[in-house]
Amino acid sequence: MTRTVLFDEVGGPEVLRVVDVPVADPGPGEVLVRVEAIGLNRAEALFRSGGYYYPATLPNSRLGSEAAGVVEAVGPGVTDHRPGDTVSVLAVSGSMSDRGVYAERIVVSANDLLHRPAEVDAVTGAAVWLSYLTAYGALVEVGRMAPGDHVLITAASSAAGVAAIQMANHVGAVPIAVTRTDAKRDRLLAAGAAHVLTTAEGDLPERVRELTDGQGARLVFDPVAGPGLAELATTVARGGMLIVYGWLDTRPAPLPLNWPLHIVGYGLNLLLEDEGQRRRGEAFINAGLRAGTLAPIVDRTFDLVDIVEAHRYLEANNQLGKIVVTVQH
Structure with missing residues (x-):
C-alpha cells in the first residue's frame, strides 16, 4: 500500500x-x-x-x-x-x-x-522542470530571446515568473517583473529582476516605455490573459511578441489592436512533443543548474x-x- x-x-x-x-x-x-x-x-x-x-x-x-x-x-x-x-x-x-x-x-x-x-x-x-521548461520553450524556442532584449514578465512571483527572470539574466536579456503590489518588490529584485513594476500604480504601458527608451518590451510572458490582455499588448515593442501561457483570468480577452504584433498561446506540450526541443531544454536548464544561474x-x-x-x-x-x-x- x-x-x-x-x-x-x-x-x-x-x-x-x-x-x-x-x-x-x-x-x-x-x-x-x-x-x-x-x-x-x-x-x-x-x-x-x-x-x-x-x-x-x-x-x-x-x-x-x-x-x-x-x-x-x-x-x-x-x-x-x-x-x-x-x-x-x-x-x-x-x-x-x-x-x-x-x-x-x-x-x-x-x-x-x-x-x-x-x-x-x-x-x-x-x-x-515544469516552470523552467515552460519559460525556456516560450522565451528561447519560440521567442528567440537574445542579449539586450527587454522581457516583461507578469505574475513574476510565480515559479514560472522566477524561472523567466533567471533565464533572461542567463542569456543577457533585461527582465522587467510585474506584480500586483509593492509587497514582493524587494524579493523580486533579489531574485534577479532588473526592474519591478506594480499593477497597483496604473498605466503599465507608459512605465514600460519609460524603461525601454519608448520602444516597449520585445517579449511579454503572461499567464493571466483576460480583459487586461489588450492593455498588456500595448507594452510590446513594434513587431515584438506577446506569449500567453495561462488563463488565470478566464474572462474573454479582447483582440489587441497595436499591430504589427505576434500573439502566441504557449503550452509545455509543444516542447515535450518535439524531441529536439526537449533535448535542448534539458541541456540548457542543466547547464544553468551547474553554473548556478538557474536555481x-x-x-x-x-x-x-x-x-x-x-x-x-x-x-x-x-x-x-x-x-x-x-x-x-
Missing part, C-alpha cells in the same frame, strides 16, 4: 484526503518511482476546484504533475532507466485524475522521467500529510517561487 492524495468532489483544499491505495506493478514502458518530493502548481488548485480546462474524473481523482524520487522497478521495454536511478517526474500528458503524482509511490510512463544528476536534490528536482526558489515546504495546508498556502498567493511537498518514507 502507498499513501496517495485523492478527492471525491471538487471544492476547496479541504476536499483532499490522504489514503492508502495498492501499489501497481509497472507495465510495458512504465516505471515505479518512490517519490521524495512533489512540486505544487496553480493548475492543480484549479483542477481540484473545478476551474481547469478539463474536469476531474470523480470519485477518487488523483492530482499533480511534478515530482522527484528514485526508480524502484521498471516494466518491460524500459531501457533508459533502472532501479536506483534518481529522477524527476513531469507527468503532463493524460489526465491528472489517472496519472497524478501526489503519492508515496507512483507508476508513470518512462517518457515522463528526466534523469536527475546526483548533485540535484529531490526538492530542487521537484521544483525545476529554483523554494518558498516553503510541507509534508505530504499536510497537503490541505499546502494547498491553502498555494491559494493565498503570498509565495515567491515554488511550494514543495516532501514525502517521508
